[in-house]
Amino acid sequence: MKIGIPRSLFYYKHPRLWVTFFEALDQEVVLSPPTNRTLLEAAVRYGEDESCLAVKLVFGHVSYLLDKCDAIFAPAYYGLQPGRYSCPKFLGVPDISKSVFRKEVRFLRCEVDDGQFEPGMQQLARSFSRDQQKIERAIQHALDSRAEYKHKLHQEYRQQLASEKPKILVIGHSYVLHDAYANLNLLAKLKDRGMEAITIDTVPPVPHECFLRWDFAYETMGQLQEVLDKDIAGAIILSNFNCGVDAITVSFIEYEVEQHDIPCMHLIFDEHTGEAGIITRVDTFVDTVRMRRRA
Amino acid sequence: VKERIFTMPHCGNYWIPFKGAAEQLGLQFVVPPPITNETIALGSRYSPEGICLPFKVIIGNYLQTLDQGVNTIVFYTNTQAGSKTHGGGGGGMCRFRHYGHLQQLVMKKIGADVDFYVLGEGPSVIQQVKDMTGRGTWQIIRTLRVAIKKLRLIEIMEELSCRYHAVEKHRGATKKALKKGLNVLENTTNFGELKRFDPESVFAHIETAEREPLRIGVVGEFYLLVEPTSNCHIYEMLGELGAEVHKHLSLSEAILRYPPSFVLGKLMAWWVNMRIPPRSETVKIAEPYLTCSVAGHGRESVADTIRFFREGYDGVLHLLPMGCMPEVTVRPILRKISEDYNFPVLSLSFDELINEGAIRTRIETFVDVIRLRKERGEGRHELPGG
Numbered sequence: 001m002k003i004g005i006p007r008s009l010f011y012y013k014h015p016r017l018w019v020t021f022f023e024a025l026d027q028e029v030v031l032s033p034p035t036n037r038t039l040l041e042a043a044v045r046y047g048e049d050e051s052c053l054a055v056k057l058v059f060g061h062v063s064y065l066l067d068k069c070d071a072i073f074a075p076a077y078y079g080l081q082p083g084r085y086s087c088p089k090f091l092g093v094p095d096i097s098k099s100v101f102r103k104e105v106r107f108l109r110c111e112v113d114d115g116q117f118e119p120g121m122q123q124l125a126r127s128f129s130r131d132q133q134k135i136e137r138a139i140q141h142a143l144d145s146r147a148e149y150k151h152k153l154h155q156e157y158r159q160q161l162a163s164e165k166p167k168i169l170v171i172g173h174s175y176v177l178h179d180a181y182a183n184l185n186l187l188a189k190l191k192d193r194g195m196e197a198i199t200i201d202t203v204p205p206v207p208h209e210c211f212l213r214w215d216f217a218y219e220t221m222g223q224l225q226e227v228l229d230k231d232i233a234g235a236i237i238l239s240n241f242n243c244g245v246d247a248i249t250v251s252f253i254e255y256e257v258e259q260h261d262i263p264c265m266h267l268i269f270d271e272h273t274g275e276a277g278i279i280t281r282v283d284t285f286v287d288t289v290r291m292r293r294r295a
Numbered sequence: 296v297k298e299r300i301f302t303m304p305h306c307g308n309y310w311i312p313f314k315g316a317a318e319q320l321g322l323q324f325v326v327p328p329p330i331t332n333e334t335i336a337l338g339s340r341y342s343p344e345g346i347c348l349p350f351k352v353i354i355g356n357y358l359q360t361l362d363q364g365v366n367t368i369v370f371y372t373n374t375q376a377g378s379k380t381h382g383g384g385g386g387g388m389c390r391f392r393h394y395g396h397l398q399q400l401v402m403k404k405i406g407a408d409v410d411f412y413v414l415g416e417g418p419s420v421i422q423q424v425k426d427m428t429g430r431g432t433w434q435i436i437r438t439l440r441v442a443i444k445k446l447r448l449i450e451i452m453e454e455l456s457c458r459y460h461a462v463e464k465h466r467g468a469t470k471k472a473l474k475k476g477l478n479v480l481e482n483t484t485n486f487g488e489l490k491r492f493d494p495e496s497v498f499a500h501i502e503t504a505e506r507e508p509l510r511i512g513v514v515g516e517f518y519l520l521v522e523p524t525s526n527c528h529i530y531e532m533l534g535e536l537g538a539e540v541h542k543h544l545s546l547s548e549a550i551l552r553y554p555p556s557f558v559l560g561k562l563m564a565w566w567v568n569m570r571i572p573p574r575s576e577t578v579k580i581a582e583p584y585l586t587c588s589v590a591g592h593g594r595e596s597v598a599d600t601i602r603f604f605r606e607g608y609d610g611v612l613h614l615l616p617m618g619c620m621p622e623v624t625v626r627p628i629l630r631k632i633s634e635d636y637n638f639p640v641l642s643l644s645f646d647e648l649i650n651e652g653a654i655r656t657r658i659e660t661f662v663d664v665i666r667l668r669k670e671r672g673e674g675r676h677e678l679p680g681g
Contacts (some may be wrong), residue, residue: 050623050644076587088388088590092624095585099631211396213388239345244620247345248393251400 001128003108004065004072007032008057012174013080013201016145018073021121024138025128025259030069032061035181037273039064044271046100052240053182053270054175055089062097062105063250071106072097075120078113080215087214087245093200117143157202161230165196168263171253173216173239173245174201176269179267183238183269184278193286203227217249224253228260234289235262241270263288299323299410302365304353305330307521308449309546311481316442319484320435322429327356327361330524334359339647341405343397347617348646349518350394352525353499354401357409366409368402369427373415373555375653386588389621420555437486440566443547443597445480447567450545451494452476457541459498460534461508468501469534509538510664512603514596514629515614516622519645526614527651529643531657536662541608543599544592552595584628593621600632600640610639610665617646639665 003022005011011018011031022029032141046063047056057075065072074093079085094107108127118139123214127133128192160167168190176183177199192199203223210221235257239246250266257264265285267278300323303313310326311600330352338355357368388482395413402409412427414420424435452473456526459469476497483489489612511533519526520542530540551571552561564570580598588594600611613629615622626642633640641661643654 048623048627050618050626084645085388088593089624091587092585092589092593095587096627098625099584099627102631211393214393233451242345242618244390244618247343247347247618248390248397250345251343251397255400255404281342 001071002028002030002069004030004032004062004069005032006058006061006065006072006074008179009054009175010075010077012178013135014149016149017117017142018075020145021125021138021142022073024141025125025134029127030065032064035060035179040271040273048096050121050242051089052243054173054179054240054243055093056271057179057182058093059097059100062093063101066101066105071108073108073110075110075112077215078111080112080115081218082114084213084218086216089244090176125141136228154203154204157198159199159274160196160202161170163196165194166233166293167196167198167231168289169198169200169232169235170238171200171220171224171235173240173243176238176240177201184273184275186236186238186278186282189279189282190236190286193282195286195289198227198232200224200227211250212252214245215247216245217252220249220253221256224256228257228262232260232262233293234285236285237264237266239266239268241268263292297366299367300325300363300365301367301369302327302357302360305371305522306518306546307523308453308477309446309521310444311449311477312445314482315445315484316438319438319441320424320430322428322545325360325365330356331520335525335647341401345402345618346397347390347516347619348514348525348604349522350390350397351647352518352522353394354398357398357402357407360406361407361409367412368398368409369412369414370398371414373550373553379627384422391591410553415555420559432468440562441484441486441489443484443563443566445483447547447569448480448489448492448494449477450547452497453545454541455498457530457534458508458539459501459503460531461537461539462503462506464502464504466535469498470531471497472501506537509610509662509669510541511538511665512541512543512599512606512608512611513614514543514599514603514611515547515592516616516619517549518590519614519616520544520547525616526643527649527654529612529614529654532655532658533662536659538609538662538665540612541603542601543595549592554628584630585625586630589621589624591621591624596622597625597628597632599638600629600638604632604636604638609629610641612661613640613642615642615644617644619644639668 005018019029020253035057042063043056043060046059062072068091076091077086095108099106108124110124112120120137125138129135170177187197200220200223203226205219206222206226208222208225210218211222214219237250237253239250254264267281301317302325305327314324314326334355335352337358338351338353342351342354372391374392395411395416395586399411412423414423416424421432421435425432456469456473463469513520523530525647533540547567547569548571551560554563577595580601581594585594585597596613603611629640631640643657
């Protein structure tokens with residue numbers, strides 16, 4: 001079977017996991033290309049106008065995959081950690097696709113609750129194979145690749161910390177940080193200006209108590225505890241316009257960053273692709289950081 | 296010990312039972328001044344930009360009470376009820392759950408010296424009220440009984456006023472009657488008296504015209520449904536245009552659907568003598584369109600739109616604050632339902648910049664359209680797509 005995976009949302013959180021899983025089960029995986037002009041236009045067309053850009057983009061990517069595969073994979077992430085939960089807009093994607101594209105779209109679901117991947121994967125895998133051993137192997141393989149990816153990120157983090165350049169912490173959902181087209185190449189822009197951009201998802205998580213219930217918010221607050229004590233020159237928060245989660249968490253993140261006396265900038269993205277505004281703001285921010293370091 | 300002066304944010308006419316309960320428990324209680332554009336502007340100035348409208352209005356409420364010496368704020372968000380798979384306001388994925396914490400942060404940043412009691416965040420609401428007031432369980436339950444009964448009577452009166460408003464002969468008669476009725480309730484503290492109170496009698500004297508009103512169901516986000524200033528007094532507009540309105544949620548319904556605890560839920564249902572559709576039924580009705588909970592009352596909005604259609608309503612209004620996570624998610628689905636059933640659904644989202652004129656134009660057009668459809672007897676499909 002040909003399985004389409006939209007390169008958006010959860011893909012950026014677990015880029016290897018699902019591809020490895022399906023390939024280990026001998027299924028063909030079709031991955032939508034990185035966001036581009038055409039996909040963005042489709043996103044604007046099919047997405048609900050008050051959704052955030054990321055949720056609109058899912059529909060752009062799904063529209064690309066519609067006639068290129070037999071089923072589209074959209075996991076239901078109820079919660080990636082015990083007692084936490086993800087954004088409700090993600091859960092509705094399959095149901096809403098039916099309403100938006102006006103036809104039966106076959107979706108593969110895999111429910112992940114309290115960070116437990118295995119039960120859902122077991123169930124999903126059984127629709128492809130009866131061979132229990134093969135299923136076990138595929139699951140193991142997939143989870144390994146996820147761990148490996150995490151390990152790679154943490155390694156990157158340690159390397160970046162050792163760097164001489166001024167370090168800028170970039171905070172945001174992984175699907176905002178790594179969708180270069182949607183965030184107007186922000187990471188590259190920082191690099192071009194001689195900054196070391198540390199993305200928050202590379203920071204090893206710290207277990208902690210927090211009232212924030214969203215996966216992203218909870219994890220970020222922990223990571224901040226780890227990273228803010230290090231030599232960080234500035235922090236940039238990226239969010240999408242009308243992101244419901246960020247409307248609340250950004251206030252707390254900003255508060256936390258300000259407590260450490262680190263300059264902080266909040267950039268909000270939507271489907272506009274003009275870069276002039278962003279360049280001005282990044283330039284100013286980089287200047288501020290440099291001046292503070294000299295002083 | 297500093298003297299505590301309490302307040303609670305506005306939410307429609309529900310300040311009446313809250314105030315009554317606070318006074319019965321011997322608390323000093325300040326009702327925030329009525330919500331105006333100024334309140335909303337004030338709240339928006341200090342709230343995070345992307346947060347939903349109710350939050351901004353609530354912050355505005357608080358700020359306007361500060362000069363009356365308020366130093367303690369009571370807020371209710373039910374984090375025990377609802378869950379990831381069921382939705383519900385406080386317990387699920389909706390932002391409402393974090394309202395309490397964010398309010399505290401915002402007030403702290405402003406520099407206001409206020410304490411918060413966020414009821415429903417701890418394991419037991421009764422225990423929290425005990426800590427807050429220093430009263431015994433029995434007295435709290437008795438007070439609660441009066442408050443819940445009052446709350447329900449207010450809801451029934453509001454519901455009736457919508458019906459009378461659409462057919463009244465003399466404009467304004469219903470509004471006057473409702474005000475009078477609310478006044479009576481405000482001054483009653485006795486459960487027996489409340490039990491004998493007949494909401495119908497409040498409107499009995501109103502002369503009605505011989506015309507059949509249009510019937511419009513309203514679904515959507517809870518606060519927008521019950522707070523008329525946040526929705527530009529949409530029910531009054533509709534009433535003047537000869538349409539009666541039926542909301543899919545009221546506070547007692549919202550509480551009963553996701554009660555703070557099993558026992559309290561049962562008690563409340565008994566006091567107000569009211570049955571709500573079981574959750575399994577809602578899930579079943581929504582299933583062809585939505586198979587999972589999208590937090591808040593998203594699934595209820597989908598199911599109730601279909602319910603309104605089946606009960607022969609002429610149209611549905613969907614109200615939401617801009618960016619509301621659950622309601623934005625279900626909006627494409629409501630659009631599809633509207634097409635499938637050939638049933639008018641108008642979705643309106645509100646933020647702090649909305650003006651009444653724009654809403655009025657859209658409402659008038661909507662009412663014209665459904666009236667025309669009704670006169671022409673335009674087809675109602677019995678089956679989706681059929």
